[in-house]
Amino acid sequence: MVGSAEESRFQLQKDRMLRAAAHCFNEKGFSGTSLKDVAARLGLTDAALYYYVRNKEELVYLCYVRAADIGREAMHSAIADGGNGMDKVVRYLRNHVDAMVGDRGPIAIMSEIPSLEPEHRDEVLELSRKHGAAFEALLEEGIADGSIADCDVRMTGNAIMGSINWIPKWYHGDTAMAEQVVIEFPRILSAGLAP
Amino acid sequence: MVGSAEESRFQLQKDRMLRAAAHCFNEKGFSGTSLKDVAARLGLTDAALYYYVRNKEELVYLCYVRAADIGREAMHSAIADGGNGMDKVVRYLRNHVDAMVGDRGPIAIMSEIPSLEPEHRDEVLELSRKHGAAFEALLEEGIADGSIADCDVRMTGNAIMGSINWIPKWYHGDTAMAEQVVIEFPRILSAGLAP
């Protein structure tokens, strides 16, 4: 029962749970989704969720960590592929949007960070801060190498990350639309950056 | 007590309440703010809020209607001032951002629409839809008159409105920053629209 296969089954089910939770939170709002709602999407009873998570707060926390992870992966992979600042920005945007509307989604919108336990809250805020800083660094890089026009990187970062973070508000798994989003969004968001 | 002055006192206090609520919701999250929190900001007891509103749901609903009103006013006034499509877009953005970070704020981020009562929810969704449509109409107008490059207006609208809607997430009444936001944001968001 402690073999890697079993571990994986547990983790798989836990991941399914996080995605079910993200779906519910995005769809029904946080206060509007009970553990029963999340469990129902998994064909389980609410009490069963406590096998995977200590309480509802931890469920939300894990959803947010997962969201942050996906953003970080998108960023990391974009940077690893090289190129100038603009290249990396566009690639990051494509990676992240692709993950959000693709098979890694849905991703929970982080609307309840403040009501997390202090340690969880601080950790998520830190992840969030780091991601924002990483994006701003890409902008700086682009400005330095001439691929991006000089601009207020803080504000530009806020603007672009806001667009990204808001996606779950209007995208609800319409796979026909997904392709369009992946193509258009990175273009639109980077259109204003050219020198 | 039914004179216009009294009516105004009631409305004034009610408006103060909506802003206190918006502040709390943005700052502490929806589930993290109790009516006691909102009341405390007004120097009142939680029970006192029931003089102004039937229940917490109605409080949220009114916060959202207020947010929608402010957006609509920004839009309306931008259109009234004439000019081409791009002019109107930029003016709308400036008006809206100015209202959000200025003395009309804070404005509640609409993260709990789904948990509103069905009629309230539908009404707010409709307001939201209408606002998005109005913005897309400005984009169409700009494309038609040549002031805006041809683009996917739906996606472009989603991108720009997302940036706007996310502002309360990172702007928390830092008045020194406010001016910068009003200047930079409309520029950044419209930079990608030029033909």
Place this chain on the structure above:
DNA sequence: CAAAAATTTTAATCCCGATTAAAATAATGC
């Protein structure tokens, strides 16, 4: 100032969803 209306508070109740404990079922290892 006295009466009436408006506003707030005090002091409960209440209700629903989170949480828990123990039992039941399912999966796995030998």
Place this chain on the structure above:
DNA sequence: GCATTATTTTAATCGGGATTAAAATTTTTG
């Protein structure tokens, strides 16, 4: 197949914030 472990359910409890009713206070009116 049997013992063990993993997973889920059943059936409660529990708690905290929303809500209410009645009383108190403040404001307004004439």
